[in-house]
Amino acid sequence: MITAATNSRIKRLIQLNQKAKIRRQENVFVTEGVRMFLEAPLTKIREVYVSESFLGRDLCPEKLAAVTYEVVEDSLFKKISDTATPQGILCVMEQLHYEPGQLLQKENPLLLLLENIQDPGNLGTMFRTAEAAGADGIIMSRDTVDVYNPKVIRSTMGSIFRMPFYYAQDLQETVAALRCGGVQVYAAHLGGKQYYTQASYTGGTAFLVGNEGNGLLEETARAADQTVRIPMEGEVESLNAAVSAAVMLYEAFRQRRQERGEL
Numbered sequence: 001m002i003t004a005a006t007n008s009r010i011k012r013l014i015q016l017n018q019k020a021k022i023r024r025q026e027n028v029f030v031t032e033g034v035r036m037f038l039e040a041p042l043t044k045i046r047e048v049y050v051s052e053s054f055l056g057r058d059l060c061p062e063k064l065a066a067v068t069y070e071v072v073e074d075s076l077f078k079k080i081s082d083t084a085t086p087q088g089i090l091c092v093m094e095q096l097h098y099e100p101g102q103l104l105q106k107e108n109p110l111l112l113l114l115e116n117i118q119d120p121g122n123l124g125t126m127f128r129t130a131e132a133a134g135a136d137g138i139i140m141s142r143d144t145v146d147v148y149n150p151k152v153i154r155s156t157m158g159s160i161f162r163m164p165f166y167y168a169q170d171l172q173e174t175v176a177a178l179r180c181g182g183v184q185v186y187a188a189h190l191g192g193k194q195y196y197t198q199a200s201y202t203g204g205t206a207f208l209v210g211n212e213g214n215g216l217l218e219e220t221a222r223a224a225d226q227t228v229r230i231p232m233e234g235e236v237e238s239l240n241a242a243v244s245a246a247v248m249l250y251e252a253f254r255q256r257r258q259e260r261g262e263l
Contacts, residue, residue, distance in 0.1 A: 002070060014080055103165075108205070115216055118212060
């Protein structure tokens with residue numbers, strides 16, 4: 001059992017939680033909690049750490065039996081955890097890597113394109129919503145928050161393991177390439193030319209959503225096929241970025257289900 005805060009593995013785990021650079025160098029990220037452990041692909045698990053008290057609760061015994069794990073003293077486990085109330089299990093995972101073509105394998109793909117999203121909770125929520133709405137992938141600008149930030153990982157609730165994604169070096173070029181490939185790109189914009197419900201999303205579709213405070217760059221919005229807006233009443237000026245993404249993704253989900261005769 002690891003009992004010393006000076007242990008090199010403890011120091012490394014703390015750094016992995018705090019520094020994206022070290023995560024990139026080692027090609028790993030950290031996940032916490034029973035649900036994340038149960039959903040994590042065994043082939044991607046590199047290390048597992050459990051608290052002393054966790055073992056006494058006899059949780060997920062079958063999967064624990066399939067891995068090698070280290071026991072960490074309870075007080076020390078709190079130091080390596082990124083949460084206020086640790087569940088007692090933490091994994092070091094191999095990072096996930098996708099090629100752009102993997103997001104376009106299906107006919108009429110549904111994609112989410114994100115520009116400069118900065119809130120980890122928003123990004124994680126978008127991953128979870130995209131999976132729930134049947135999206136095929138997420139493409140992010142390179143200035144978007146690190147997808148392996150522990151808060152992002154926690155907010156995905158496991159969707160990080162199933163939703164393909166990649167960071168585009170130039171999002172505007174990516175938009176142009178998608179359009180050339182037959183994917184219609186719709187930019188969420190307060191000055192949208194029509195309501196989001198007035199467009200058809202049954203063909204290849206990508207939704208562009210911008211930064212929480214500033215929205216999309218005008219150059220990026222102009223690169224889309226069309227700008228759309230979400231109607232709002234009252235004195236509300238805009239919706240949360242994750243909410244906007246959810247509203248549009250679920251409209252595409254509804255239209256596609258209707259076309260398949262499921263509604």
